[in-house]
Amino acid sequence: MTAAAEESRLLEVEGLEVVYHTDEQPLPALYDVTFSVRPSEIVGVVGESGCGKSTLSAALMGLLPPNGEVTAGRIAYRTEDVLHLRPENFRRLRGSELAMIFQDPLSSLNPTFSIGAQMRDVLRAHGGRGDRHRIASILERVGIPDAQARLGDYPHQFSGGMRQRIMIAMALMLEPALIIADEVTSALDVTLEAQILELLRELRDERGTAVLFISHDLGVVAQVCDRVVVMYAGRAVEEADVYALFERPLHPYTEALLAAVPSHTRRGEQLASIPGRVPSLSALPPGCKFVDRCAYAQPVNREREPRWLELDGRKVRCNMYDPESGYEGVRSADGSPARA
Amino acid sequence: MSDVLVDVRGLRTWFFGRRWWFERFLEREVGAVRAIDGVDLEIRRGETLGLVGESGSGKTTLGKVILRLAPVTEGEIIFDGSDITGLRGAGLRRLRSRMQMIFQDPHSSLSPRLRIAYLLMEPYRINDVPREERYTVDELLEMVELSSELASKYPHELSGGQARRVGIARALALRPEFLVADEPTAGLDVSAGAKILNLMRDLQARLQLTYLVITHNLSIVDYVADRLAVMYLGKLFEVGPTDRVLDAPAHPYTHALLSAVSEPDPRLRRGRARLLPPGEIPSPRNPPPGCRFHTRCAFAEERSRIEVPALEEIEPGHLVACHFWPKVRTELADSAARARGYR
Numbered sequence: 001m002t003a004a005a006e007e008s009r010l011l012e013v014e015g016l017e018v019v020y021h022t023d024e025q026p027l028p029a030l031y032d033v034t035f036s037v038r039p040s041e042i043v044g045v046v047g048e049s050g051c052g053k054s055t056l057s058a059a060l061m062g063l064l065p066p067n068g069e070v071t072a073g074r075i076a077y078r079t080e081d082v083l084h085l086r087p088e089n090f091r092r093l094r095g096s097e098l099a100m101i102f103q104d105p106l107s108s109l110n111p112t113f114s115i116g117a118q119m120r121d122v123l124r125a126h127g128g129r130g131d132r133h134r135i136a137s138i139l140e141r142v143g144i145p146d147a148q149a150r151l152g153d154y155p156h157q158f159s160g161g162m163r164q165r166i167m168i169a170m171a172l173m174l175e176p177a178l179i180i181a182d183e184v185t186s187a188l189d190v191t192l193e194a195q196i197l198e199l200l201r202e203l204r205d206e207r208g209t210a211v212l213f214i215s216h217d218l219g220v221v222a223q224v225c226d227r228v229v230v231m232y233a234g235r236a237v238e239e240a241d242v243y244a245l246f247e248r249p250l251h252p253y254t255e256a257l258l259a260a261v262p263s264h265t266r267r268g269e270q271l272a273s274i275p276g277r278v279p280s281l282s283a284l285p286p287g288c289k290f291v292d293r294c295a296y297a298q299p300v301n302r303e304r305e306p307r308w309l310e311l312d313g314r315k316v317r318c319n320m321y322d323p324e325s326g327y328e329g330v331r332s333a334d335g336s337p338a339r340a
Numbered sequence: 341m342s343d344v345l346v347d348v349r350g351l352r353t354w355f356f357g358r359r360w361w362f363e364r365f366l367e368r369e370v371g372a373v374r375a376i377d378g379v380d381l382e383i384r385r386g387e388t389l390g391l392v393g394e395s396g397s398g399k400t401t402l403g404k405v406i407l408r409l410a411p412v413t414e415g416e417i418i419f420d421g422s423d424i425t426g427l428r429g430a431g432l433r434r435l436r437s438r439m440q441m442i443f444q445d446p447h448s449s450l451s452p453r454l455r456i457a458y459l460l461m462e463p464y465r466i467n468d469v470p471r472e473e474r475y476t477v478d479e480l481l482e483m484v485e486l487s488s489e490l491a492s493k494y495p496h497e498l499s500g501g502q503a504r505r506v507g508i509a510r511a512l513a514l515r516p517e518f519l520v521a522d523e524p525t526a527g528l529d530v531s532a533g534a535k536i537l538n539l540m541r542d543l544q545a546r547l548q549l550t551y552l553v554i555t556h557n558l559s560i561v562d563y564v565a566d567r568l569a570v571m572y573l574g575k576l577f578e579v580g581p582t583d584r585v586l587d588a589p590a591h592p593y594t595h596a597l598l599s600a601v602s603e604p605d606p607r608l609r610r611g612r613a614r615l616l617p618p619g620e621i622p623s624p625r626n627p628p629p630g631c632r633f634h635t636r637c638a639f640a641e642e643r644s645r646i647e648v649p650a651l652e653e654i655e656p657g658h659l660v661a662c663h664f665w666p667k668v669r670t671e672l673a674d675s676a677a678r679a680r681g682y683r
Contacts, residue, residue: 048529049500145619159620160395189394189556191617194600216529219559219602223609242606260534261604262563270541271534271563277499 009076010178010210011037011060016073018052018059018234020281027281029055029068030234034308037178040208042200044225044242046215046257050278052234053214057182060212061100062090077178095126099171103183105163109155115139115166116151119173126174135173142169142199161192168199178210185220197224218261222246230254233279233289240314250316250333252294288319300326342421345518345550346383346406351376351415353398353405374624375401377574379415380651383518388544388551390561390582392597393571396621399554400444402571403520406552407439408432419518437467437514442521446503450495456481456506457491463513480509485539501532505539512543520552525560537564558601562586567657570594573624573632576651580658588673590654590665592637593617595672631663639664 018030030052037043045053058064060075062082075082077098082090094100102108110118119138120130132151139147142165155163164184171179181200185193201224203209215221221228221242228245230238230253238251249255259272276293285291288301298319304326306319311333319325321333354372375398383389393399404410406417408424416425424435443449450459457477464474478488484505495503504524511519524540525533541564543549553564561568561582568585570578570593578591589595596617617636622628631649634640643663651659662668 048531161620190558190597190600190602191394192620193602197602217602218530218604222604222606223602225606246604246606257530258604260531262534262537262559271538273534273538274531 008038009036010039010078011212012074012076013060014074016059016075017071018055018064019069019071021067021069025282028234028284029281030059032308033073033236035229035236035239037210037212039177039210040204041227042204042211042213042225044213044215044221044228045231046218046221046228047231048216048278051231053231054182057100057180057212057214060180061094061098095122095176096174097176098178098180099174099176100180100182101167101171101184103186105167106155108167109163111155114152114154119170122170122173138169138173139166142172143195144169161188161195164188164192164196165199168196172203175207176209178212180212180214182214183216186215186217193220200224218257233284234281235289235317236308237290237317238315244314250311250314250321251318252296252320253290296320298327343384344382345385345420347418348379348381348406349416349418351379351405351417352413353401353410354413372625374574374627376405377627379576381569381576381579383550383552386548386550387566388553388564390565390568391552391554391571392556392558392561392568394556394621396573396624397571398574398624399571400522403441403522403552403554407441407520408435409441433467438516439518439520440511440514440516442507442511442519442524444522444526446500446507447495449507450503452495455491456493456495459506460509460513463510467514469514475513480513483512483543484509500528501535504528504536508539512547517548518550520554522554524553524555525557540564558597570597573621573627575632576661577633578660579651584655584658588669590658590660590669591662592639592668592672593633595668639668
């Protein structure tokens, strides 16, 4: 890769594998995950529960639980290899360069300290001055009215939407280049959700903050992301520009997910649901992990783990598009859409 | 037999803090939480009525009051022609077998120490149902498309979707006519949610059920509901056939809710064009005077601050509570068309 191309990548994940050690057997939570985030880009990661979304965000932040281990691959942040960083250096990186907004603000904020004090601590921990005006101006930026007067308030005195904004303000304080947002709107009403999405987009436009947006909600992802990675059973199964993905999904799983979203255009019809369940990590089928639920499965898919293929600037992990797979009637990305 | 199964008239439910009686007396005027504050609503036999609103709108309380699970401060509830507002004891128990709730969080509504088979038979024990009128455990599981192997499991062994189905089976055990479903797909993955909605539709056709579906998710009601009621701070703002309410909304709040929906189509990005009401829903302890929406409404004028708009019928079956609805409808017609996408 040329130096210029390296430069344009903020976050680069290559062949990442994470295993959770348990008493019975190691569970492969992530396998061969590769993607990148460029500056001021909003990249979505979608999938159902158990697909590895949260493991991915924990691995990126260096916050895997003690039984979690990165067994292969590389995570590079601005060309710096994060996996082999000493803990104190990683701590410096978190906050100032990388920040995370967690799913549940009430359990991430300390109930016994005021908002102002908690935000001041973050600034001080990173060698800044905890000056009230600066904190208040960040809070106002994320839409907390009369912030100066509310610095002494405790988390329970704010509404759910406000708490989520405070979490965003804390993530922004050190002006990170990349924010990892893990299901940040799933607990909010539609109106608040729309406000938070708009806020993230504005921050990107104003400051060039890149966002890795993790969500199970395809609607939200369609509204806010530039590019989307779809995950299934610990693997990235498809990656594409957001318009291309929703217009013409390549992977059968993406197609099935999109067909299951209820909306007015489908009233009175049966919603297409995906048969079966996500396979358990302790009993993954040997070939394609989606084979038991796939409408296009052929015997070859039971044995052959699909490769991460590049097709017309998009990526997909599916034997159906791989000429070497032995799948009968292989499709091309621009050819017939994946329909029987 | 009348067409209307549930008829709610002038309903108010106010919650009072634990106070001395004279404080409570004073509170009637100022401090009570007015969860429901004057609601008139009909639910017709065999239909699905969607009740939507933000958290704090009182929608869940309304569902519970209709089932007599929350108190009534004022007004009456007519179920199948008879007034059930003051029902107690055995009468109330008999009624409960005809109307049931599917709770929002199935795991917290199923006792973790009891097996599924026991949980499914519990309604029969409570209501002393003779054996010949009971469904068997297998029949109930089959009804909600679960395998009979689950009978011997405990709730924690079930997935979210399975627990939700057990909740539905329990609600169906007493052969009710009317079901209230509170956020039926909350916390479920897209495809598990789709399966629950499909199941509810099949059951409705098979057992002639009437549903009240409570949700903040407009795309769900858009998919399942025949009629829609939009609620805000204890009052109904708009009621009507789903198609009319969503295609040609006449209340600014309905417009705002619609514009906030995240459609799974990036071509429908709305950016700043969203009609977001500024701020958040005010406290039901101290609702704004006049029209309750005036603090967040772009159309509010002096009159909105003083006069409470009544629900008026603007076309057959379509009711709206807004002083300025003709203006709202014409000015926001484009945005409504955009909000609903390319039909």
